[in-house]
Amino acid sequence: MAHGPKPGITRWLYTTNHKDIGSMYLWFSFAMFLLGGCMALVIRAELFQPGLQIVQPEFFNQMTTMHGLIMVFGAVMPAFVGLANWMVPMMIGAPDMALPRMNNWSFWILPFAFAMLASTLFMEGGAPNFGWTFYAPLSTEYAPPSVTFFIFSIHIMGASSIMGAINIVATILNMRAPGMTLMKMPLFVWTWLITAYLLIAVMPVLAGVVTMMLMDIHFGTSFFSAAGGGDPVLFQHVFWFFGHPEVYIMILPAFGIVSAIIPTFARKPLFGYSSMVYATASIAFLSFIVWAHHMFTVGMPVAGELFFMYATMLIAVPTGVKVFNWVSTMFRGSMTFETPMLFAIAFVILFTLGGFSGLMLAIAPADFQYHDTYFVVAHFHYVLVPGAIFSITAGVYYWLPKWTGNMYNETMGKVHFWLAFIGLNVTFFPMHFVGLAGMPRRIPDYALQFADFNQIASMGAFLFGAAQLVFLFNVLRTVRGGNKATDEVWENPQGLEWTVPSPAPYHTFSTPPAVR
Amino acid sequence: MLMGLKRLFAFLTISAIAPGLFAQETAQKAEEGAERWGVNMTQGVTEVSRTTYDLHMLIFWICVAIGIVVFGVMFYSMWRHRKSKGYKAAQFHESTFVELVWTIIPTLILVGMAVPATKTLYDIYDTKEADLDIMITGYQWKWKYDYLGSDVSFFSNLSTPRAQIDNQLPKNDHYLLEVDEPLVVPVNKKIRFLITANDVIHAWWVPDLAVKKDAIPGFVNESWTRIDEPGIYRGQCAELCGKDHGFMPIVVKAVPEDEYHSWLSDRAEQAARIKELTNKTFTFDELYERGEKIYASTCAACHQPNGQGVPGAFPAIAGSKVATGPMDGHLNMVVNGSSKNPAMQAFGAQLSEVDIAAVITYQRNAFGNNMGDTVQPIDILNFKNN
Numbered sequence: 001m002a003h004g005p006k007p008g009i010t011r012w013l014y015t016t017n018h019k020d021i022g023s024m025y026l027w028f029s030f031a032m033f034l035l036g037g038c039m040a041l042v043i044r045a046e047l048f049q050p051g052l053q054i055v056q057p058e059f060f061n062q063m064t065t066m067h068g069l070i071m072v073f074g075a076v077m078p079a080f081v082g083l084a085n086w087m088v089p090m091m092i093g094a095p096d097m098a099l100p101r102m103n104n105w106s107f108w109i110l111p112f113a114f115a116m117l118a119s120t121l122f123m124e125g126g127a128p129n130f131g132w133t134f135y136a137p138l139s140t141e142y143a144p145p146s147v148t149f150f151i152f153s154i155h156i157m158g159a160s161s162i163m164g165a166i167n168i169v170a171t172i173l174n175m176r177a178p179g180m181t182l183m184k185m186p187l188f189v190w191t192w193l194i195t196a197y198l199l200i201a202v203m204p205v206l207a208g209v210v211t212m213m214l215m216d217i218h219f220g221t222s223f224f225s226a227a228g229g230g231d232p233v234l235f236q237h238v239f240w241f242f243g244h245p246e247v248y249i250m251i252l253p254a255f256g257i258v259s260a261i262i263p264t265f266a267r268k269p270l271f272g273y274s275s276m277v278y279a280t281a282s283i284a285f286l287s288f289i290v291w292a293h294h295m296f297t298v299g300m301p302v303a304g305e306l307f308f309m310y311a312t313m314l315i316a317v318p319t320g321v322k323v324f325n326w327v328s329t330m331f332r333g334s335m336t337f338e339t340p341m342l343f344a345i346a347f348v349i350l351f352t353l354g355g356f357s358g359l360m361l362a363i364a365p366a367d368f369q370y371h372d373t374y375f376v377v378a379h380f381h382y383v384l385v386p387g388a389i390f391s392i393t394a395g396v397y398y399w400l401p402k403w404t405g406n407m408y409n410e411t412m413g414k415v416h417f418w419l420a421f422i423g424l425n426v427t428f429f430p431m432h433f434v435g436l437a438g439m440p441r442r443i444p445d446y447a448l449q450f451a452d453f454n455q456i457a458s459m460g461a462f463l464f465g466a467a468q469l470v471f472l473f474n475v476l477r478t479v480r481g482g483n484k485a486t487d488e489v490w491e492n493p494q495g496l497e498w499t500v501p502s503p504a505p506y507h508t509f510s511t512p513p514a515v516r
Numbered sequence: 517m518l519m520g521l522k523r524l525f526a527f528l529t530i531s532a533i534a535p536g537l538f539a540q541e542t543a544q545k546a547e548e549g550a551e552r553w554g555v556n557m558t559q560g561v562t563e564v565s566r567t568t569y570d571l572h573m574l575i576f577w578i579c580v581a582i583g584i585v586v587f588g589v590m591f592y593s594m595w596r597h598r599k600s601k602g603y604k605a606a607q608f609h610e611s612t613f614v615e616l617v618w619t620i621i622p623t624l625i626l627v628g629m630a631v632p633a634t635k636t637l638y639d640i641y642d643t644k645e646a647d648l649d650i651m652i653t654g655y656q657w658k659w660k661y662d663y664l665g666s667d668v669s670f671f672s673n674l675s676t677p678r679a680q681i682d683n684q685l686p687k688n689d690h691y692l693l694e695v696d697e698p699l700v701v702p703v704n705k706k707i708r709f710l711i712t713a714n715d716v717i718h719a720w721w722v723p724d725l726a727v728k729k730d731a732i733p734g735f736v737n738e739s740w741t742r743i744d745e746p747g748i749y750r751g752q753c754a755e756l757c758g759k760d761h762g763f764m765p766i767v768v769k770a771v772p773e774d775e776y777h778s779w780l781s782d783r784a785e786q787a788a789r790i791k792e793l794t795n796k797t798f799t800f801d802e803l804y805e806r807g808e809k810i811y812a813s814t815c816a817a818c819h820q821p822n823g824q825g826v827p828g829a830f831p832a833i834a835g836s837k838v839a840t841g842p843m844d845g846h847l848n849m850v851v852n853g854s855s856k857n858p859a860m861q862a863f864g865a866q867l868s869e870v871d872i873a874a875v876i877t878y879q880r881n882a883f884g885n886n887m888g889d890t891v892q893p894i895d896i897l898n899f900k901n902n
Contacts, residue, residue, distance in 0.1 A: 050691060051683040057759045058826060125828035131756045137733065138716040138758060141858045142656075144829065226734020232717060233732060266597075267605040275615045297719060297754075298730045299737035302641040306634060313626045317619055324618045327586055330593045334605035337594075345594070352586060356579035363629065365636040366572045368728045369557055372719060372754040433555035438723045440754045443762030445681060447693050449554055 004506050013108075016100030017506065018085045019403075021107050025082025026396070028110060030472070032074030033389075035118070037465055039067040044427075044461040047454050052445055060444035061129035062121065068132025069150075072250065073157045074114050076388045080253040081106075081164045083395050084192050086403065088168060090497040090504065091186045093177025093513045098170035099163075106163035113156035120146035131442060133243070136224035136235040140216045147217065151210045158203040165199035168192055177496070179515035183274065186495050188256030190277050194284045195252045198245045201288075206242040209235065233298050240291035248287045250384060251351075252280055254391030255322060258344045261398050262326055264493040265341035266333025271325045279318035279325075286315050296367045305364045312362040316355065323352050338490075339413030343394035346421055347386055354382030357432065372442075375435025381428045393420075393471065400478055401485035405503030408478040412470060419467035426460025558723050561744050561770075565726035567636050575629060582625075640726075643738045646708030650699070654711075654718030654731035654753070656859065657760035657817060660866070661699050664710075668783040671866065672697045673813045674763050678821060681763075693750040696813065698767035702776035703743050711737045715858060716758060722751035722768055730755055743770040758859075759829075760817050794869045794893040800877070803890055807878025810871045815879075818859065823883035830859065834883035843891060846876055847899045864900055869893040 005011045005020065015021060042063045046054045055063070085103070089096055097103045120127040125144035128134065139147060172193045176185070185193075212235075215221040222228025224235045255276075263270045270276065292300060292308040300308075326348050335341070357379040361367050370376060393416075401407050430453035435441075439450045446454065485502040496515070500508045559569045597603045651662035655671070662669040675696045679685040688694075701707055711720050713731035720739075721728035729739045743749075751766040771779065798806075812821065818830040825832035833839050838849050850872055854860035863872060873893045880887040 050687060052681055053683065057762065058829065061756070061759065061761075129758075135717055135756070138756065142716050142758060226732075232734065267599070268607060269609045271609050271611075272615055273610070297728050298732065299735065302637060305637055305641075309633065309637070310630060313630060316626060317622050320622045321615065321619060323586060327590050327593070328614070329609075331589060331597065332603075332606040332608075333593070333597050334599040334603050335594065335597055336599045345590075348590070349587065352583070356583065359579060360572065360575050363571055363575055363633045365568050365633055365640055366575065368640070369568055369572065369723060369726055371728055372721075436557045437554045438558070438751070440721070440752050440762075442756045443752075445692060445762050448687060448689070448691050 014104070016096070016104050018089050018097045018100070018103065019504065019506065021097075021103050022082045022085030022087075023403075024107055025078045025085060028107075029075050029077075029079035029082060029392075032070050032078070032114065034468065036067050036070035036075055037468065039063045039070065041461060041465055043067065044458040046444055047446070048458040049455065050446055050448055050451050055444070057444045058126060058129065061131075061442070062127040064442055065128045065131055065134075066117070066121070069117065069128070070114070071384075072132065072246070073154075074110075076250045076384070076392070077161060078110060079392045080192075080195070080250070080388075081161075081168075083188075083253065083257070083392065083399075084164075084168055087399065087497060088171055088189055088192060089175070090500065090508055091189050091495055092172060092175065092180050093496050093509045093515060094171060094175035095507060095509050097167050098175055099167045102163050103167055106160045106167065109156050110160050113153045113160065116149050116156070117153040120149050123149070133239060134213075135239075136213065136216070136232050140213050140224055143217070148214065151214050154210045155207055158207045161199050162203045165196035165203075168196040169200070172196075177509065177512040177515050183277070184515065186256070187259035187270070187273070187276055187280075188253065191252040191254075191256030191259075191280050194280050195249050198249050198252075198284055198287065202242040202245045202249075205238060206246075209238040209242065212238070233295075236295050236298060237292065240294045241288075243294065244291040245284075245287040247380075247383075248283055250388045252284065254347065254351075254388055255280060257391045257395040257398070258326065258347050260495065261340050261344040261394055262329050262348075264398075264490050265338060265344075266330050266335050267491065268329060268333035269494075271328035272321075275321055276325055279321040282318040283315060286311060286318070290315065293362060293364075293367070296364050297371050309362060309364040313359065316359050316362075319355055323348060323355070336491075338397075339408070339410060339417055340394045340398035342414065342417045342421075343390045343397065346417070347390045347394065350382055350386030350390070350424070354379055354384075354387060357382065370435065372440055373435035374431040374439045374441055377441050378428050378431035378435055381431070385424050385428065390420075396475070398490075399497070400475065401489045402497060402500075402502050402504055404479050404482075405485055405501075406478050406482035407485050407489075408474050408482065412474045412477075416467055416470040416474060419470065420464055423460050423462075423464030423467055427457050427464055428460075430454075430457045430460075560724040560726050561747065561749065562725050562741050563744075564636070564640055564741070565724060567639070568726045571633055571636060574632070578625060578629065582622075640739075643708050643740045645706065646740060647705040648702070648707045649710060650701070650707060651710045651712070652720050652731065654713035654715075654720065654757065654764075655861065655866075656715050656758050657753070657764040659699075659720070659764065659766060660714075663780065666780060666784060667787050668780060669787075670697050670783070672699065672767070674765055676763075678816075690750065692763065693752070693765045693767070695765055695767045698748070698769040700769045700771060700776060700779050701743065702773040703746050703770045705773065706740060706742045709739045709741070711739060715861065717755050718753050718757045718764070719755035720751075720766060721754040722749050722766055724749040724751075725768065728754055743768075746770050746772060763817070790868045790870060794897055797892055797894075798870075798873070798890075800881075800890050803874045803877040804881060805874075806871070807874035807876070808882070810867065810875040811878050811882075814863070814867065815875065823879075833879050834885065839879045839885050840887060843876075843889065844899075846880065847891070847896065850876055851896070851900060869896040869900075872896045 046060055123146040125146060127146055128150045130139040130143060172189055212223040216223055222230035224230050224232050226232060259270055259276060290308060290312045293312040296305060361370055361379060397408060397413055434450045434453045439446055487502050488498050496513055557569055557572050559566050649664040651664055653660040659672045672695045675694045676692050680687045680691060711729045711731045712735060713733045718731040719728055720731055725741045727739050727741050729737045747770055749768045753761055753764045819825050819833045823832060823834040838846050851864035853862035870893045873891050873896050877890045880889060
């Protein structure tokens, strides 16, 4: 029996529908993206010129910390979960997620977690100011009182992520339509399956490390305090054991999205499907044994440095396989350049640039010069902004007609793309230069030789921010109306999601589809 | 399918050879440009810094070469293989051979890269047989240098005036990269740094020496350098350490060996003179004037130049219970630090008796506190001994 959504607000509060929950995740993450973006603009405005103009160092540190936390946990991760909610059931021919009530809960605890995190801005002593990596003892003995609220909000976000991940694994392993074997699954499903395992493996580690902090702060333990017999470096090992897989949690689903879009607009099958699956799995495995490359300067023994250097360099191999596969898919295709394809191509190019600087950072002796400079800031923004953000944007443009039944405005989409593309490069490319020239990260004021490039970067940041408003406007317009989309939307795209009507009905695949 | 693969391969080969031909010339030009515009890593003044620079450039050019191949194929496809030009899509896909090729070749390149990197790393880790040991301790937000085996030990603070940071005065050339007391070292000597911290984690970084090592409370990290040319080399703290992380620079002054020795004995004499001052009795004005300077370099970062502090983070001194209460409480706070807030350090070990007496006198009489009392260096010494 088909039935539609409930009217009014209860539809959203009580919903167990994967499409509703997916939409809520996506809107929530966009709101967080704008909030975290505004914080980035505060940072860039202060760095526009040498000297302190707009904010004091205390508040500057709160901005860098909150910007990082909100972008990682509030914007990127929920956006991917939102896309997974919408697309995974439709891609594998399932009627909904395997655990729909838990799905509702895992979304609805998020707004509370972030309300709690954001409320620290108004507390005495201010918000967390110790960087998104919150190294002890700066985040324990020396932290503002709001650190406890930060710890609890991390706990809630972690619970949400773990539940979301369990749900995705359960859905993929149990609810595939007959004939949908593992090696027939779209790559987005594959990459999310692997990502979900990463989440289940490392989110408890994050919960553990913040709990140890909580114990140190309130219950007299000394996990991270040298004076009490503890070890501040232990914090970094535990944090990065979570933190490095976390980096791949934010990029593997992106690989899946791009692997769906490029074949569609090149009108040519993905060059190496199975090698893409194996490459994703290799990257996931390697992500567990490279964490200390974030800590080359803590004074590890030389054997440790070498191990982590070699393991890190090795990641370039499966990542290279992915890039080569995308390029070979484009080679001798019959390409068109609609907005999703533009974002996907920009993803490949700019993510590769970020990969190059990553390879440079892997070289431990050279890393002694790069570590904690703007070169690192440039590197991870090149993999995260054109990596995660561009792929999410590409995915939204790609599937939006399926979700809403309407075509987005192509001209506005292209305007959005070019503004974002130019803005992002103007913002982040000069950071390579100032970083190599010696500018440390996380400083509110800088020496005069860094002034020119910082000024350029700040202008780019505001352009990039403005571009997102075009995106918002375009999406809102598409939700409300526009040219009707066909069921296929694009020219002969592959995948079960294109076999259902546009917009996709509230319940799809109540009876399993036939998979060839 | 075979046709497609062949053409892909031919393309890869051509684009792999092309950059090699131009690389050398481009590299030279780029290097000149990079130096002029300050866009690249410094070559520095030590053997390690030059080797590091070479490694950096090697991996950079490898990336450029790979980039030209990958993006070359990509842009060629985007140009030629468009639907708008009526190009019909080939349908080739899956080739184990190609997948193997582009797995093995990058692996070989990486091995080639790992060899020199490993060699350099061993070199950087060889801290044996140093001519001179210097202990570096990170504090919020200054550095302390102890010349081991001598009496010389001092703090190095940012010397850029606050007015320049607040845009009230024009900024000078070495804005934020200047200190009151640089680290003075001899050239052509192997100097071992023992690096630690007193409160949170800091990182001691001087790009020209290619030395960056975390300063971690409870740990002593080692690093070393041997500087070739006399000169002044500037760096900064490289690990977020709180509010004034951006305001704790490092200045290393490398001098010829004889100059270094005469500097060292001067410093030792100075230290002895300051010790003698402990027995002298000062007037109120002498103490107040000296205290004002100490306050500006040691206290003002947290308690603010006007003594008002930062609500919620750093208490005010103006009208505070400690500064307007009994002298012993004030002595205890400054000498032993706060038991509640670790940000208030134990200055008994950091400042001389004279300076502590001066700064306490200043704090009790500035900012409208007007206590009218003074404390003498000998009182501080007695307090410490009790």
